[in-house]
Amino acid sequence: MKRVFVKEEWCLGCHLCEYNCAYANSGLSSMVKALQGKPIFPRIHVNGNDSVTFAVSCRHCTDPLCVKSCISGALHRENGVVCIDKNKCVGCLTCMLVCPYGALVQDETGTVTKCELCTKNSCGTPACVAGCPNNAIVFEERCEE
Amino acid sequence: MNNMYISPDYEVIRNMSRCITCRVCERQCANEVHSFDPDGNVMISDESKCVNCKRCVSLCPTHALKIVKNEDTLRENANWQDATIKEIYKQANSGGVLLSSMGNPKPLPVYWDKILINASQVTNPPIDPLREPMETRVFLGKKPDHIERDENGKIKTDLAPQLELSVPIMFSAMSYGSISYNAHKSLATAAKELGIYYNTGEGGLHEDFYVYGENTIVQVASGRFGVHEDYLNAGAAIEIKMGQGAKPGIGGHLPGAKIVGDVSKTRMIPEGSDAISPAPHHDIYSIEDLRQLVFSLKEASQYKKPVIVKVAAVHNIAAIASGIARSGADIIAIDGFRGGTGAAPTRIRDNVGIPIELALASVDQRLREEGIRNNVSLVVGGSIRSAADVVKAIALGADACYIATAAVLALGCHLCRTCQTGKCNWGIATQRPELVKRLNPEIGSQRLVNLITAWKHEIKELMGGMGINSIEALRGNRLMLRGVGLTGKELEILGISHAGE
Numbered sequence: 146m147k148r149v150f151v152k153e154e155w156c157l158g159c160h161l162c163e164y165n166c167a168y169a170n171s172g173l174s175s176m177v178k179a180l181q182g183k184p185i186f187p188r189i190h191v192n193g194n195d196s197v198t199f200a201v202s203c204r205h206c207t208d209p210l211c212v213k214s215c216i217s218g219a220l221h222r223e224n225g226v227v228c229i230d231k232n233k234c235v236g237c238l239t240c241m242l243v244c245p246y247g248a249l250v251q252d253e254t255g256t257v258t259k260c261e262l263c264t265k266n267s268c269g270t271p272a273c274v275a276g277c278p279n280n281a282i283v284f285e286e287r288c289e290e
Numbered sequence: 291m292n293n294m295y296i297s298p299d300y301e302v303i304r305n306m307s308r309c310i311t312c313r314v315c316e317r318q319c320a321n322e323v324h325s326f327d328p329d330g331n332v333m334i335s336d337e338s339k340c341v342n343c344k345r346c347v348s349l350c351p352t353h354a355l356k357i358v359k360n361e362d363t364l365r366e367n368a369n370w371q372d373a374t375i376k377e378i379y380k381q382a383n384s385g386g387v388l389l390s391s392m393g394n395p396k397p398l399p400v401y402w403d404k405i406l407i408n409a410s411q412v413t414n415p416p417i418d419p420l421r422e423p424m425e426t427r428v429f430l431g432k433k434p435d436h437i438e439r440d441e442n443g444k445i446k447t448d449l450a451p452q453l454e455l456s457v458p459i460m461f462s463a464m465s466y467g468s469i470s471y472n473a474h475k476s477l478a479t480a481a482k483e484l485g486i487y488y489n490t491g492e493g494g495l496h497e498d499f500y501v502y503g504e505n506t507i508v509q510v511a512s513g514r515f516g517v518h519e520d521y522l523n524a525g526a527a528i529e530i531k532m533g534q535g536a537k538p539g540i541g542g543h544l545p546g547a548k549i550v551g552d553v554s555k556t557r558m559i560p561e562g563s564d565a566i567s568p569a570p571h572h573d574i575y576s577i578e579d580l581r582q583l584v585f586s587l588k589e590a591s592q593y594k595k596p597v598i599v600k601v602a603a604v605h606n607i608a609a610i611a612s613g614i615a616r617s618g619a620d621i622i623a624i625d626g627f628r629g630g631t632g633a634a635p636t637r638i639r640d641n642v643g644i645p646i647e648l649a650l651a652s653v654d655q656r657l658r659e660e661g662i663r664n665n666v667s668l669v670v671g672g673s674i675r676s677a678a679d680v681v682k683a684i685a686l687g688a689d690a691c692y693i694a695t696a697a698v699l700a701l702g703c704h705l706c707r708t709c710q711t712g713k714c715n716w717g718i719a720t721q722r723p724e725l726v727k728r729l730n731p732e733i734g735s736q737r738l739v740n741l742i743t744a745w746k747h748e749i750k751e752l753m754g755g756m757g758i759n760s761i762e763a764l765r766g767n768r769l770m771l772r773g774v775g776l777t778g779k780e781l782e783i784l785g786i787s788h789a790g791e
Contacts, residue, residue: 154727157728160313160317161312163312164314165351176310180310181308181310276351
């Protein structure tokens, strides 16, 4: 399965992936309309310090702890992609506690939101990858760990 | 003493109806133009620091930014123009020599734009490069004047060492130090993929790039930085840099701030020390001296590699080239006055040297008249901007062209001409690690390969139109060129007829 991988060597820490993610999942036709003057809840986050930066998003583990720990059955796997049914999420945040990568976040509705590889929005392929100016985020097949 | 306030050259225009305060502009500007004002929750800018490199404009996800010329103006004066007056203020403030980067931007004549190319009609059919083979391969080096036979009557086939190019274009010298590791890696990998050459410049060859040796020209300049036996044998050819089009008559000066880590190791000089190349080679005061260096380098490389002598195009270039052609050099590279640089005194860059078009025509003519054209190949550089410039240069008599400004443009350069500050936002002319990483060599080399591939297609189209199917048949074929709007003298030097003749 193709997943999103990050090459920190080329990450500039520009945070464009966060904005492209928030826009891609807004369902709106313009980035300005989607993001201007609002707090954003991207599903990818740039971490790091002054010398190293890298973007973190869901690893889509083959045996995901978040799915195992979800008390309401909101988190589940669809063709290998870890997805969330926001109607079922009760906002207990257990998944955020157990995720070893810190890939899940709570959005403005109080429920959890996470990367679904842009399979549920109009992009089709990850917007963070398409918008990265330095090819620091890639979408590719790698050996299953 | 108070410095006089000089109004900024540019104005940053932010379309507030589009700005989403994502702060990408702030994070990407090494000149610190943009900042976020938390009180007003808005982005603000200090345009006095803007160099108009367009990094923020390119990365702004909502295209909210544009950089425009500052309209704040002095009283109009055709003689004392704004830029001239500001330079006076700067010098009165600082007492220093003005520095600039990249090529001469002055509105001096560009002869390429006054030369037009022929095409076949009716009596001599054009060739369709998509359907018929076209040869763009060239060999650079000394060519035999006549056929020689051995005692059995067999033709002797041992030639002087040659460089084989898939297309008559090479990346010209840019040193590691003046440009970044990633810029060098992009050039090296692209040259290898394209079957052409890149040039180390005078800063030595980083140990990681010895693997690209077959596509590398190693340079020996007056400072001799990074020159040792392995280096001389690492490349496919050795270039002696006598001069550079952007600054004829002076040597390079890489500030100590850029001599860090691997740059210092590669140049074989201490960290933080300025790398100052002397104006002359202190062992070269005549063609005979040059000949000694040419043969020293050939000796050091077992006569297996062609030696290039690079000179700036200056007033007596034809006589100088004639001397070089007799010095034992295999290739002469001539750099015109529009050639780029990572830093040069402004007055020298803008006022010294001559146009490459005129230099090339007069050198080719002179070498032919003296019967020594086959002694050397001619490579020209100094603002070759397109495939059409390449075709015109070849028809004027060049064997190949050197490009560097076009190459760095492909890597992302926006010609802001402030390389000398070392704060290149595109990761090219800088050694700051956080800026160097902005140039991913995977992307950079692909863009270079795309550029040269595109030019190769265009060269074939232009040749096909003339009914020529090989670069060899175009070289020195000045009948394929006509001038427009040129004086009789200019046409005479270029050796071409006026359009309509």
